[in-house]
Amino acid sequence: MSHSHPEILTVTELTKHIRRLLEGNFKGVCVEGELSNVRMPPSGHCYFTIKDEAAQIRAVIWRSDMRGLPFVPRDGLRVRAHGALTVYERDGSYQIAVRRLEEGGKGSLQAAFEALKKKLAEEGLFDVDRKRKLPLLPQHIGVVTSPTGAAIRDILNVLRRRFPNLHIVIAPSRVQGMGAAEEIAEAIHLLNRRGGIDVMIVGRGGGSLEDLWCFNEEVVARAIAQSDIPIISAVGHETDFTICDFVADLRAPTPSAAAEIVVGRKDEFMEALRHQSRSIIRLLKHSLLETKSRFRAAARSYVFREPGNAARVYRQRLDRLQAQTRHALERQFRDGQQQTDDLTVRMTHSLKLVFSDRVQRVYGLERQLNAFNPLAVLKRGYSITFKADGRAIRTASEVQQGERIVTKVGEGEFTSEVTHG
Numbered sequence: 001m002s003h004s005h006p007e008i009l010t011v012t013e014l015t016k017h018i019r020r021l022l023e024g025n026f027k028g029v030c031v032e033g034e035l036s037n038v039r040m041p042p043s044g045h046c047y048f049t050i051k052d053e054a055a056q057i058r059a060v061i062w063r064s065d066m067r068g069l070p071f072v073p074r075d076g077l078r079v080r081a082h083g084a085l086t087v088y089e090r091d092g093s094y095q096i097a098v099r100r101l102e103e104g105g106k107g108s109l110q111a112a113f114e115a116l117k118k119k120l121a122e123e124g125l126f127d128v129d130r131k132r133k134l135p136l137l138p139q140h141i142g143v144v145t146s147p148t149g150a151a152i153r154d155i156l157n158v159l160r161r162r163f164p165n166l167h168i169v170i171a172p173s174r175v176q177g178m179g180a181a182e183e184i185a186e187a188i189h190l191l192n193r194r195g196g197i198d199v200m201i202v203g204r205g206g207g208s209l210e211d212l213w214c215f216n217e218e219v220v221a222r223a224i225a226q227s228d229i230p231i232i233s234a235v236g237h238e239t240d241f242t243i244c245d246f247v248a249d250l251r252a253p254t255p256s257a258a259a260e261i262v263v264g265r266k267d268e269f270m271e272a273l274r275h276q277s278r279s280i281i282r283l284l285k286h287s288l289l290e291t292k293s294r295f296r297a298a299a300r301s302y303v304f305r306e307p308g309n310a311a312r313v314y315r316q317r318l319d320r321l322q323a324q325t326r327h328a329l330e331r332q333f334r335d336g337q338q339q340t341d342d343l344t345v346r347m348t349h350s351l352k353l354v355f356s357d358r359v360q361r362v363y364g365l366e367r368q369l370n371a372f373n374p375l376a377v378l379k380r381g382y383s384i385t386f387k388a389d390g391r392a393i394r395t396a397s398e399v400q401q402g403e404r405i406v407t408k409v410g411e412g413e414f415t416s417e418v419t420h421g
Helices: 011-025 108-123 150-162 182-196 218-227 243-247 255-300 308-371 375-379
Strands: 029-039 046-052 056-062 079-086 093-106 139-144 169-170 198-203 230-234 385-386 404-408 413-417
Touching: 011 079, 029 056, 029 093, 108 218, 108 243, 139 150, 139 182, 139 375, 150 169, 150 198, 150 255, 169 182, 182 198, 198 255, 218 243, 230 243, 230 255, 255 308
Parallel strands: 056 093, 139 169, 139 198, 198 230
Antiparallel strands: 029 046, 029 079, 046 056, 079 093, 385 404, 404 413
16 A cells, blocks of 8 residues: 655745735735834834734835835724735745725723823822932932842943042842733832832833833832832833823933933932032133222222322232132032042941952852762762763673773863773
C-alpha cells in the first residue's frame, strides 16, 4: 500500500504561498477598531495596532498616504481603516496597508480618560491655586517608578552628574499592567509616611496608551492630590497628557527632564544670588557717585570756597562708607557660598557612609558565594576526575581499561590513562 507524502517546501516558499492567498483574497478591506501603540518614526511612515475587545491587527500608513489624512492618528481613537491585507515575509506576519483613515468615534480608553478628567476637574484637583511650589534647594528626592526600567537610570544619571550629593529614596513600583496603579498610589503614601522628602518624582518611560494607563487611574490621582510632598509627574509621553500630569504640582515631559528640574533649582538660586549682588552694588555705586557729584558742586560754590577742608572731610567719609558697603556685600556673598559648600560636604559624607555600607554587604555576599564554590575545595588538596565527555567520576566501576580521564586539582589539570582491567 503506497502512502502519499506532502510536497516539501522551504519557509520562504510557504510564506510566498500564504502571501499570494491572503493578498489575493483581501485586496480591499475596511476594519473598525481602536488605535493603539501609534508610532511615527523619522521615515515618515505611521505604524499602529487596530484592536477591539478580543483581537488586534497591525497596520501601517506609508508616507505617501500620510499627506491625505484629515487628522493625526493617536492612541485611543476609534477609526475605520480602508486598505489591503499584506504579508511581511521576513517576520511571517500580516498587516493592513491603510490608504484611508476615518474617525469612527472615541475609543473606550479615550472615553474613560475624558470622563475621569471631567470628574476630577469639577472637584478642583486640577486647580492652579492648589498646586504646591517646589522647594528652592531640595536635598532629599523621592522617586516612584520601576527599579528596573530606563526611567530610574535616566533620573539617577542626571542627578549624579549635576548634583552628586543629593539624597535619593526610591519607592519601587510596577508602572504597567494589572495592579500597577495601586502599587504607585501605595508608594506615594509610603514616602509621605516616611517623611524627610523635599520633592517626589512619579513616572516612567514612554509607551502605548495601554502601557501608560495606570497613570490615568483615579487611585493614583487621589494619592497625588493627598500628598504633602510636592510631586513632579514624569510620564515619558511628550505629546500627550495623563491624569497624573494634570493633578501633579508640575509636569515634566520625560523622567530626565524631571531630574533636570530638580537639580536646576540650585543653579537658579546661585545665579539669582549673583544677579542680586551685582544689582545692589550697581545701585549703590550710582547713588554714591551722585552724592559725590553734589558734594563737589557744593565745594565749588561761593560759600565753600574758603572752608574747603570741610568738603574734603565729607569726601573722605563718603569714600570710607563706599568701601565699607562693598566689603559687607562681598562678605555676605562669601557666607552664602560657604553655607552651600558646607551643605555639599555634609551630603557627600552621608552618601559615602551609605556607599560603604553597600560595599560591606557585597563583600559579605562574595565570601558566602566563595564558601559554596566547589572549586574552592580543590585548593585545599582535593581533586575531581572527569570522563572524556565531561561527566564527573564517582566510582571506579565507571571507567574501563585504556580509557583517558582528566583530573582537575587546585592549580590546573592533567590527563591519565586507566591501566587496570
